[in-house]
Amino acid sequence: MTNLSLFPDLVVDCPPTEGIKYAGSKLRLLPYILQLTHKVKPTTVLDGFAGTTRVSQALAKSGYRVIANDVAVWSRVFGLCYLKNKRERNYYQELIDHLNALPGNDGWFTEHYGGSPNDGASSKTNGLKKPFQIHNTRKLDAIREEIDRMNLDEIEKAVLLTSLILALDQVDSTLGHYASYLNDWSPRSYNTFKLTVPMIFTSEQEHQVWQGNIFDLLDHVHVDLAYFDPPYGSNNEKMPPSRVRYAAYYHLWTTVCLNDRPKLFGKAMRRADSSDMLAASVFEEFRQNDAGKFIATEAIRTLIARTNARYILLSYSSGGRATAQELDNILSEAGRVIEFVQVDYKRNVMANMRWTHEWVRENERENFEYLFLLEK
Ligand SMILES: C[S@@+](CC[C@H](N)C(=O)[O-])C[C@H]1O[C@@H](n2cnc3c(N)ncnc32)[C@H](O)[C@@H]1O
Numbered sequence: 606m607t608n609l610s611l612f613p614d615l616v617v618d619c620p621p622t623e624g625i626k627y628a629g630s631k632l633r634l635l636p637y638i639l640q641l642t643h644k645v646k647p648t649t650v651l652d653g654f655a656g657t658t659r660v661s662q663a664l665a666k667s668g669y670r671v672i673a674n675d676v677a678v679w680s681r682v683f684g685l686c687y688l689k690n691k692r693e694r695n696y697y698q699e700l701i702d703h704l705n706a707l708p709g710n711d712g713w714f715t716e717h718y719g720g721s722p723n724d725g726a727s728s729k730t731n732g733l734k735k736p737f738q739i740h741n742t743r744k745l746d747a748i749r750e751e752i753d754r755m756n757l758d759e760i761e762k763a764v765l766l767t768s769l770i771l772a773l774d775q776v777d778s779t780l781g782h783y784a785s786y787l788n789d790w791s792p793r794s795y796n797t798f799k800l801t802v803p804m805i806f807t808s809e810q811e812h813q814v815w816q817g818n819i820f821d822l823l824d825h826v827h828v829d830l831a832y833f834d835p836p837y838g839s840n841n842e843k844m845p846p847s848r849v850r851y852a853a854y855y856h857l858w859t860t861v862c863l864n865d866r867p868k869l870f871g872k873a874m875r876r877a878d879s880s881d882m883l884a885a886s887v888f889e890e891f892r893q894n895d896a897g898k899f900i901a902t903e904a905i906r907t908l909i910a911r912t913n914a915r916y917i918l919l920s921y922s923s924g925g926r927a928t929a930q931e932l933d934n935i936l937s938e939a940g941r942v943i944e945f946v947q948v949d950y951k952r953n954v955m956a957n958m959r960w961t962h963e964w965v966r967e968n969e970r971e972n973f974e975y976l977f978l979l980e981k
Pocket residue numbers: 627628629630631632653654655656657658659660674675676677680817818819820834835836837851852886887888
């Protein structure tokens with residue numbers, strides 16, 4: 606039988622990390638992820654769906670050599686900032702002061718995403734709800750233009766863009782994503798953002814940062830441990846759009862990174878290339894393939910089979926397309942599940958353990974996060 610154990614002795618000190626509000630961020634799971642990582646004593650760890658890079662940051666600060674990958678450009682920018690930077694914080698302060706001192710101007714971001722607070726509490730401007738107040742988009746326009754004008758290398762630019770995104774994340778009028786905006790201005794949106802130097806650090810290890818579909822990377826990467834935190838799809842048959850669609854949710858961060866003035870569509874003014882037709886991830890799929898199998902679940906099966914790593918640590922949520930039972934089956938095809946952890950997010954404590962493979966579907970309606978540690 607699979608050896609499953611709980612963590613009565615969770616003692617891991619979790620290094621501080623930094624990141625934006627992000628659906629599925631693993632901030633609260635970091636102590637468990639680190640504890641499981643320490644257990645298998647890897648040298649090199651792949652963070653295959655790095656998102657905010659909080660997991661990569663924690664792994665790098667814990668002394669591991671990290672390969673961070675995500676399909677999203679904002680994640681690459683965070684990765685370059687936190688994993689590749691070799692300069693001290695002081696170096697960036699002057700650049701940040703320069704950007705903070707710029708007078709705002711009416712540019713592309715203001716035109717599309719800036720709303721006026723003059724119409725009372727409503728965030729509607731010209732009939733559309735907006736994610737930021739105009740005093741902040743005017744600053745955004747000035748700063749973003751200036752970042753392109755400055756003669757920066759890739760890492761410097763990533764540090765400044767990370768600073769800009771972190772600051773904007775503090776003054777948004779959203780529920781934490783940019784697929785729709787609040788009716789009334791959030792209290793925070795009245796504040797004026799100010800850039801600060803991100804919580805950068807330097808490590809002795811040479812980390813790597815990739816931006817791409819994980820399936821394009823797998824053949825080129827050999828690691829001791831692969832950590833996978835894919836999108837969860839949705840197990841809500843009637844409301845498939847309830848799944849998280851990263852490209853659609855965070856389109857604005859793509860545009861801040863690229864500053865490419867894309868074609869926009871819809872009430873939230875999303876980038877045309879963030880539509881479900883163009884940008885959906887196979888892991889976000891809610892449909893079945895011709896053989897009657899869920900596409901998202903099959904993608905996980907392929908992912909596990911194709912990964913060149915002695916150990917795989919898989920994160921998944923109870924609200925996701927695949928059930929814990931299915932994941933257990935998929936993992937058991939590829940090796941031996943040596944640890945299983947179930948965290949109850951609502952109570953934020955360790956939930957019960959199972960000593961058999963008989964998963965109870967009822968429990969899966971609650972909000973659990975699963976961690977499976979597989980030895981291949
Ligand atoms: C659950 S989030 C990861 C969160 C991350 N662990 C954190 O703590 O911030 C899933 C991530 O997978 C990325 N993603 C989706 N499909 C992908 C693919 N095919 N290859 C690589 N990354 C993908 C999304 O951009 C998203 O950032």
